[in-house]
Amino acid sequence: MVGVANRMRGLQQSVLGAMTVRCRQVGAVNLAQGLSQVPPPASVLAGGARDFADVGHSYTQPEGLPVFREAVADKLKRSSGLSVDPATQVLATVGATGALMATLTALLDEGDGVVLFEPFYSYYLSSLQVVGLRPQPVRLTGPDFAITAEPLRAAVTDRTRAMIICTPNNPTGRRLTAAELEVVAAVAQEHDLLVITDEVYDEIYFDASPHLAAATVANLAERTVTLGSLGKSFSVPGWRLGYACGPEHLVGAIRVAADSLVVCAPAPLQEFGARALNLGEDYYRELRAMYDRKRRFLAEGFTAAGLSPNEPDGAYYLFVDCSRMGVATGAEAAEVLLEHNLVGTVPGEAFHLDAPDRPYVRACFSLPDDVLAEAVDRLAIGGLVRG
């Protein structure tokens, strides 16, 4: 019988997708998957956008349309002061996931070690496995989940070639500080490491300070590939449109890998994407205010149920410490929330390689207000907290 490749052993559909299926089966409110059921900006879909018949439908050049790359460069400059040349340092990709796969493929060799900070976005692990790279986890602990020098230095070995960071973070919602990024920069410099920074939530944050792009800190620009996505800022994850930016010689190699993997990012959507990226500051202000309101509403629901949600300063997830439920693991907590409250969440284990020290679940608040209200009502069903 024809079998599957060795490197695919143990890889399964993500826990997130499996929880969505279970939510459907039992009729639960699904806070598990970051499906972003918030509508995209109307002005990008209609009202001035060119008609779909008028946009290009053929392949683009592998790096993407100039109009898209220029819009990415302008947006990065505007939102975080990050300077990239749209002609040579920006690549349109099939989502941030496509950007990550092309980056790993282009810049690392099979067997290389890649540092991941736990808790991490679970696709990092499967992406590393698909291209034959080795995860090297560094445990960050709550409630602040801060990166510090000592554990990071302890994790780096002579096989380590790269680190993946994520700010604002999925699942914790934390934004890395300048001090933490300086630690990353120092260790990367000491060991000549590639830094891959996933900044797909760069426009979603809740305090006054703008997004701090890793590549603007210390000397990180020379060794950093920044990944972005239109899926989060414009609620269009199904467009599968993202980008990778970085030093010209790295982006050039990523472009060759992306060409081999997928030829180019969807052409018509690059045109619509450029329009979205050019939306003004009012759009982002409203986006942040909306998510801030949703974040507070859901956090109050978990707190009223006796649990301990963190206070994320970006992205659209709560990372909830369920210790007071008297359970040992996030998987148990998620099971009780599903069966007892009909609320679907993701167990904290999905974001760790080794078991986390507390029973966490992640809850997404990128959902319509009535869905969040239903979830909060269901969380109010008593009996979650023991002792």
Ligand SMILES: Cc1ncc(COP(=O)(O)O)c(C=O)c1O
């Ligand atoms: C941290 C992070 N990176 C990347 C992605 C995937 O982005 P895309 O849909 O653009 O591939 C997600 C989606 O949830 C995410 O949370």
